[in-house]
Amino acid sequence: MNFEVLKVRIIELIVIISRAAIEAGAEAKELLGLNYSYLTELNKVSTLDELLDKVTHVLENFIEKVSLIKEKKKILRLSRMREYVNQNFTQRITARDIARQAGLSVGRALHLFKQETGTPLIQYINKLKVDYGKYLLLNTDLSLAAVADELGFFDQSHFTKNFKRFERVTPLRYRLKYKPEL
DSSP: OOHHHHHHHHHHHHHHHHHHHHHTTOOHHHHHHHHHHHHHHHHHOOSHHHHHHHHHHHHHHHHHHHHHHHHHHHHHHHHHHHHHHHHHTTSOOOHHHHHHHHTOOHHHHHHHHHHHHSSOHHHHHHHHHHHHHHHHHHHOOOOHHHHHHHHTOSSHHHHHHHHHHHHSSOHHHHHHHHSOOO
């Protein structure tokens, strides 16, 4: 194949890759500037080794840009899920609700949540509830049943079971031990 024809084909390939990167979410302005410099450099190349070196550099740069985009999207999705959970943990939250917030399937959302937090979603929610329950136990005179209801647990027994799982003590014992006497 003629060397000049090969250069033209590679330039066409870079344009196609650029479009794909932009569709994936890369900044068009940034890529267009890079493309101009890449295309100028490729046009000056006179040997096959130089051409291969430049193409390798261009492809590595595109891969890096797309990887950064994917990471940013993942962080944004996780942030949306966490924000939703943190604002609604006292209500009935389903995995479907959380997946919807991130624009993911239920399975993917649960996997991403556990992968990034190290904790399954339900355990994360229950920990938030227990932490808020500790606050309520120490700063209000609500009954245990009222605290359980406030936290969105099915009943006092469900609250006690979850509280004990995280704190290794029942809510009543926790209140008696840590609540200052007035």
